[in-house]
Every structure is written in structure tokens, then in C-alpha cells.
Amino acid sequence: MVIPALAFFAAFALIPLIGVLALSFMSWDGLGTPTWAGIDNWLRTLTSPETGNAAWLSFVVMVGSWLIQAPISLLLGVFTAGQQRYRAVLAVLYFLPLVFSAAAVAIAFKSLLDPNFGLGSALGIDALAQNWLGDPQLALGVVLFVIAWSFIPFHTLLYQAGVKQIPASLYEAAMIDGASVWTRFWSITIPQLRYTIVTSSTLMLVGSLTYFDLIYVLTAGGPGNATRILPLDMYLVGFRSFDMGRASVIAVILVVVGLTLSLVLNRMSGANRMESQMEGA
Amino acid sequence: MIRSRRRMTLGTALMATAALALSGCGTSGPGESAAGEASAWATTGSVHERIWKESFQTWNSENPDSEISVEWFNNDAYKEKIRTAIGAGTGPSLVFGWGGGTLADYVDQDKVVDLTGKVTNLVDRVLPSVVKNGMIGDKLYAVPNSQSQPVVLYYNTELFGSVGVDVPETWDELLSAVDAFVDAGVTPFALAGASKWPELMWIQYLTDRIGGPEVFDAVLAGEENAWSDPAIIEALEKIQELVDRGAFGDGYGSVVADTRADAALLHTGKAAMLLQGSWLYSSFLTDAPEFVERGGLATTRFPTIEGGAGDPANIVGNPANYWSVSADASEEVQDAVTSYLDEMVFSDDYTTQLIEGGGVPPVAGLEEELAKSDNADFLTFAYGLVKNAPHFQLSWDQALRPSQAQELLTNLDLVFLKTSTPEEFVDAMNGTL
Numbered sequence: 081m082v083i084p085a086l087a088f089f090a091a092f093a094l095i096p097l098i099g100v101l102a103l104s105f106m107s108w109d110g111l112g113t114p115t116w117a118g119i120d121n122w123l124r125t126l127t128s129p130e131t132g133n134a135a136w137l138s139f140v141v142m143v144g145s146w147l148i149q150a151p152i153s154l155l156l157g158v159f160t161a162g163q164q165r166y167r168a169v170l171a172v173l174y175f176l177p178l179v180f181s182a183a184a185v186a187i188a189f190k191s192l193l194d195p196n197f198g199l200g201s202a203l204g205i206d207a208l209a210q211n212w213l214g215d216p217q218l219a220l221g222v223v224l225f226v227i228a229w230s231f232i233p234f235h236t237l238l239y240q241a242g243v244k245q246i247p248a249s250l251y252e253a254a255m256i257d258g259a260s261v262w263t264r265f266w267s268i269t270i271p272q273l274r275y276t277i278v279t280s281s282t283l284m285l286v287g288s289l290t291y292f293d294l295i296y297v298l299t300a301g302g303p304g305n306a307t308r309i310l311p312l313d314m315y316l317v318g319f320r321s322f323d324m325g326r327a328s329v330i331a332v333i334l335v336v337v338g339l340t341l342s343l344v345l346n347r348m349s350g351a352n353r354m355e356s357q358m359e360g361a
Numbered sequence: 362m363i364r365s366r367r368r369m370t371l372g373t374a375l376m377a378t379a380a381l382a383l384s385g386c387g388t389s390g391p392g393e394s395a396a397g398e399a400s401a402w403a404t405t406g407s408v409h410e411r412i413w414k415e416s417f418q419t420w421n422s423e424n425p426d427s428e429i430s431v432e433w434f435n436n437d438a439y440k441e442k443i444r445t446a447i448g449a450g451t452g453p454s455l456v457f458g459w460g461g462g463t464l465a466d467y468v469d470q471d472k473v474v475d476l477t478g479k480v481t482n483l484v485d486r487v488l489p490s491v492v493k494n495g496m497i498g499d500k501l502y503a504v505p506n507s508q509s510q511p512v513v514l515y516y517n518t519e520l521f522g523s524v525g526v527d528v529p530e531t532w533d534e535l536l537s538a539v540d541a542f543v544d545a546g547v548t549p550f551a552l553a554g555a556s557k558w559p560e561l562m563w564i565q566y567l568t569d570r571i572g573g574p575e576v577f578d579a580v581l582a583g584e585e586n587a588w589s590d591p592a593i594i595e596a597l598e599k600i601q602e603l604v605d606r607g608a609f610g611d612g613y614g615s616v617v618a619d620t621r622a623d624a625a626l627l628h629t630g631k632a633a634m635l636l637q638g639s640w641l642y643s644s645f646l647t648d649a650p651e652f653v654e655r656g657g658l659a660t661t662r663f664p665t666i667e668g669g670a671g672d673p674a675n676i677v678g679n680p681a682n683y684w685s686v687s688a689d690a691s692e693e694v695q696d697a698v699t700s701y702l703d704e705m706v707f708s709d710d711y712t713t714q715l716i717e718g719g720g721v722p723p724v725a726g727l728e729e730e731l732a733k734s735d736n737a738d739f740l741t742f743a744y745g746l747v748k749n750a751p752h753f754q755l756s757w758d759q760a761l762r763p764s765q766a767q768e769l770l771t772n773l774d775l776v777f778l779k780t781s782t783p784e785e786f787v788d789a790m791n792g793t794l
Binding site for chain 1: 441444445447448466467469470472554555557611612613614615616617622625626631763764766767768771774775778780
């Protein structure tokens with residue numbers, strides 16, 4: 081029974097991965113035949129200031145995305161799981177970015193943020209007419225914002241589902257004991273959401289290693305190198321400079337970092353021993 | 362026990378997949394589509410889209426036995442796809458290109474065929490300087506298929522009138538024009554900095570005016586420390602001086618060339634001048650017909666620099682776009698597409714359509730026809746530039762090999778952003794030689 085799944089996994093994950101690993105020791109410009117290069121690609125990549133900068137930016141994007149997205153999605157998730165008036169309408173609005181493709185989101189934001197013809201100049205608000213994507217000091221912040229705008233809905237959905245799974249009896253008992261809204265949030269909602277937080281954070285942190293399409297369309301790594309994160313660096317080195325060997329090195333690094341990160345997160349959180357905390361289960 | 366059985370299952374699965382993958386390669390080997398029928402891959406978004414389409418349609422209706430099918434791609438997507446497709450032998454029979462470093466790569470790997478002596482009719486029609494860009498050594502590997510694309514200085518005549526500035530002919534006049542426009546609250550130059558490649562036009566013209574074409578020839582030849590030439594350093598310093606004076610405004614890093622936002626800045630009166638390729642003229646005709654009609658748009662050549670070694674008549678840009686014939690195509694297909702090139706490209710209809718669309722055909726003896734056309738002023742000006750240029754420098758990002766070109770675009774962007782000094786640029790670029 082396991083053979084079809086394994087076959088697919090091997091064909092679409094393992095074999096390409098082995099190919100990339102092999103290519104990382106070869107020199108290939110996409111046209112001729114790959115030739116053996118030994119560890120030259122690795123040396124060039126690990127000492128390249130450009131890739132070093134890309135690794136640092138990836139780290140900033142990873143941590144920054146988590147710091148922005150985690151609290152907002154948690155709060156929105158708790159809110160949308162509640163019973164407030166107009167909640168359903170707002171929930172639908174929050175949900176909308178999830179159904180847009182990354183390329184469409186990037187093109188839309190690119191137009192809106194244009195200092196000459198965008199939102200700022202159309203509405204005559206100078207504060208909005210900044211050189212958002214053209215200033216190396218601002219661009220990364222803008223990218224983080226657009227990423228958050230696109231991905232918060234998904235994580236909100238996770239938290240909403242998580243909150244709805246918490247038995248109402250826990251809250252009722254707490255209310256009888258006179259617990260305030262804040263106490264209930266900190267002592268019931270957060271601990272009960274522990275595994276949702278782990279799942280959502282893993283997706284955010286590991287997912288941030290693969291952000292590509294959005295940034296590619298939004299800034300293509302510019303201005304200068306200001307938003308050139310590792311996946312983008314890999315793509316530009318591979319398909320613009322046609323240095324497939326070095327691009328493969330970056331790809332291998334991304335795979336190793338991504339796998340390590342998700343394993344470590346799993347271990348640290350004890351998610352591999354996950355069990356229900358619900359009564360009666 | 363259980364563990365070892367699981368291992369065996371995994372091993373079997375891997376072997377089964379490998380077998381599947383291998384047999385897959387055997388049946389549908391690469392190159393089959395290229396050998397089966399003639400095909401061409403072309404780029405969209407210019408005046409040529411219609412001309413190429415019609416020329417292929419005419420060919421196909423006259424030659425039903427050797428039809429050429431065309432696939433269309435966006436410019437950047439095409440550049441990324443074509444190389445791997447050719448490398449894998451699944452590319453088209455007619456390969457669209459720009460000449461330069463990429464063409465040299467194709468020739469090195471025997472991916473395109475020698476066209477010397479096979480397209481004599483076409484070669485006779487076209488300007489020799491433009492044919493030359495399709496040659497590697499003394500052999501012809503690519504033939505022009507599009508308008509010639511010199512980089513010209515567009516300007517908004519209305520803004521020059523209202524601010525009271527003369528069109529700059531020297532570098533000093535350019536600097537005082539910049540100051541006058543800045544004082545008047547107008548951006549002197551529109552620049553699509555987000556696309557990076559428009560910044561090349563500045564360093565190319567400045568380097569040529571200051572040091573002549575030999576400076577970049579040394580880079581192309583891979584001479585050690587060729588980027589350290591004083592002309593390049595002076596060009597970079599002049600660029601940063603322009604940035605400091607506010608010549609490009611504050612928001613140039615956000616301006617995108619693909620959406621023609623730089624042209625829009627000019628025809629909406631937000632910027633006074635624009636250094637861009639001649640292909641943009643036809644975009645002005647479609648995007649801002651009223652502006653062009655009331656005489657708002659004019660063009661001139663890049664200013665001279667006192668004491669510079671380069672001939673002020675030299676130009677930079679793309680001599681043309683080119684077709685090459687794939688070496689992976691069958692002989693029959695190669696013959697078919699070669700006769701297409703010889704008969705159809707820059708035929709009278711083709712050339713007339715291009716002139717009507719506002720493009721400059723790199724075809725000899727067009728003076729009279731251009732003078733009668735709707736856009737006579739611009740076309741005669743641009744045609745004269747191309748015809749009389751002692752040196753037509755192919756865009757550096759096309760002339761260099763792709764890996765050097767990418768380094769150049771990034772490092773030059775850093776100079777424009779003032780993140781890098783000219784010296785840092787030179788050090789980084791010397792590392793790529």
C-alpha cells in the first residue's frame with residue numbers, strides 16, 4: 081500500500097534532490113554538459129558576500145514575519161471564533177487575501193505603493209507617497225508587511241479552528257471562579273492553543289524560507305540587494321546568471337536549514353508526543 | 362525484523378521509480394518537437410508582435426508544407442526559458458535573441474547553425490553595422506528581425522518652454538538644466554531604477570563619451586582590471602553627482618520600465634527628460650497620442666563631454682533583435698526557416714509596417730520612405746543616428762556573459778542608490794573578469 085506514495089515521493093522529491101546535490105559539485109551554465117567542479121561551488125557560495133547578505137535577510141524575514149504574524153493571527157483567530165455582532169462579515173473580509181494569488185497581490189501592491197502614480201499621489205496624501213519599494217531602508221519593511229497581509233488570514237483560520245475546539249466548560253468553570261477576560265485568555269486559551277501555536281509557527285518559520293513569488297514580483301530582490309533573500313538569490317544565480325552549480329548549493333542549504341528547523345521545532349515543542357488535552361479524550 | 366522489511370520496500374520502490382523515470386526518457390526523448398516541425402519563439406509587447414505574426418501567417422499560407430508555429434513569451438520569461446530549452450535540445454527552430462554574450466555561448470556549444478552565405482538576400486537589405494552584431498568571428502549566426510534600437514534622449518518640450526531651459530548639448534548644459542528643473546520642482550530625468558537595466562544606458566553613454574568604445578572592448582576581451590579604467594570611474598562619479606543634484610528625483614527606485622512608468626512621467630509632465638531606447642517612441646504614440654500630436658515630445662542625442670575621447674556620434678542600445686537557426690532542428694526544418702528568413706524578414710511589406718508602427722528598420726536606403734511617413738521627424742533622426750554612428754555599442758548586459766551581466770546590474774544599482782562607491786563597483790566588477 082505504501083509503494084505508490086513512496087514512488088511519488090521518490091520521483092518528485094528524492095530524485096530531484098539527489099540531482100541538485102550532484103549538481104552542486106558541478107559547473108553548468110544551462111547550455112553545455114555539466115562538468116565536475118569539486119567543492120569550488122561550495123567555496124564560492126560560502127564566501128560570497130551576496131549570499132551571506134541573502135542569508136541574513138532570510139533570517140530577518142523569518143523572525144520578522146513570525147513577530148508580526150503570530151500575535152496578529154492569534155488575536156484575530158480568537159476574535160473570529162467568538163460570537164460578536166458582524167463577526168461573520170469581518171471574518172470574510174479577513175479571509176479574502178488568502179484566495180488571491182501571490183503574483184496578483186504583488187502586482188496590486190506594487191501599483192498601490194508607486195510614489196508617482198499610486199495610492200499616495202491619487203489621494204494626495206504625501207505620507208503615503210513614499211519611495212516604498214525603491215528605498216533600500218524601506219523596502220524590506222514593506223515586503224514584510226505585504227507578506228503579513230497575505231499570510232495572516234491562513235494562520236487566523238488555524239487559530240479560529242483551534243479556539244473553537246476548546247471546550248466551553250473550561251471557560252464556564254473559570255467564569256464561575258471569577259476569572260477576568262485576560263485571565264481566561266492567558267490561562268485557558270493560550271495553553272489550550274499550544275499545539276496550534278506550534279503548527280502555525282512552524283509553518284511561518286519554515287514557510288518564510290520559501291517566500292519567492294511575492295518578493296520576486298514585488299521587488300525582484302531590489303533595490304540593490306535590499307530584499308534579495310536566499311530563495312530569490314538561488315533563482316537569480318540559477319536562471320539569470322545561469323550558474324546552476326552555485327544555485328544548487330543554495331538550494332541544498334535551504335533544504336537542510338528547512339528540515340533542521342522543522343525537526344528542531346517539533347522536538348522543542350514536544351509536538352511529536354502531541355496528545356489531546358480535552359476532557360474525556 | 363520489521364525494520365529490515367521496511368527497508369526492502371523502500372528499496373524496491375526506489376528501483377521501480379528509477380526504472381519508470383529511465384523508460385520515460387527513452388520514449389519521449391528531448392528534441393522530438395524540434396525535429397518534427399518548424400517552430401519559433403518570439404517575445405510579446407512591442408510593435409513587432411503584429412509584424413512577426415503577419416509575416417509568419419503569410420509564410421504559412423504560401424508554404425503549407427513547411428509551416429512555422431509560433432509561441433509567444435514575455436521578455437524576461439523568455440530569457441529564462443530559452444537557455445535551458447536549448448541546453449536540453451527542446452528549443453524552437455528559430456531562436457530569438459540579442460546577439461552578444463548569449464549568442465557567443467550558443468556558438469561555443471554548437472547550438473545554432475552558421476548562416477553565412479545562406480541568407481544573402483536578407484543581408485543585402487540590412488545595414489552592415491547591424492548585420493555585424495549577429496556575427497561571431499567572421500561567420501554569421503544571427504540575422505536582424507526588428508527595429509534598430511539606439512538609446513536617445515527624449516524630452517518634454519512644454520516643460521522646457523515653461524521653465525525656460527535650452528535643450529542640453531554639452532554635459533555642463535545638462536547640469537545647469539538639471540539645476541533649473543530641480544528649482545522649478547520638476548524631476549529633470551525620469552529613470553526606471555526598479556528595472557535596473559535603464560541605469561546601464563547612463564554608464565554606457567558616459568563611458569563612451571569620456572573614454573571611447575575601447576574601454577568596454579577591454580572588458581569584453583576579459584583584460585585584467587579592465588573595469589578600473591579612469592573613464593569608467595569618472596562615469597560613475599558623474600552618475601553619483603547627478604543623483605546628488607536630484608537629477609532623477611527621489612522615487613526613481615520605484616519606477617518600473619515594463620509598465621512604461623518612466624515614459625508616463627515624461628508625458629504627464631512630471632519629468633522633463635528621459636534617456637531610453639528608441640522602441641519607446643511607438644509606446645508614446647499609443648499611450649499619449651495627444652501629447653505627441655501637440656508637439657510635446659522631442660528627441661535629441663546624448664550630450665557631448667568636453668575633452669572626451671569618444672566620438673559624439675557614437676550610440677548605444679540594441680542594433681536589433683535577431684533570429685538564429687537551431688542546430689537541433691532537422692535539416693529539412695533548417696532549410697525551411699532559413700528560406701523564411703531570406704524571403705520574409707525585412708521584405709517591403711515588413712519594412713513598411715515597421716515604419717508605420719514608429720520603428721526604425723535597419724534597412725539601407727530608406728531616407729525617402731521615412732521622410733514621407735507619419736513620424737518623419739523622429740524616424741529620420743533615429744535612422745540618421747544608426748546609419749551615421751561610427752560605433753553602435755550593444756547594451757552591456759547583452760554583450761557580456763549572463764553571470765557578469767547580473768553582477769553588473771546589481772552593482773550599478775548600488776552605485777545609483779549610493780550604497781556603493783565607484784571604487785567598490787570597480788573592485789566587484791574586476792572580480793568577474
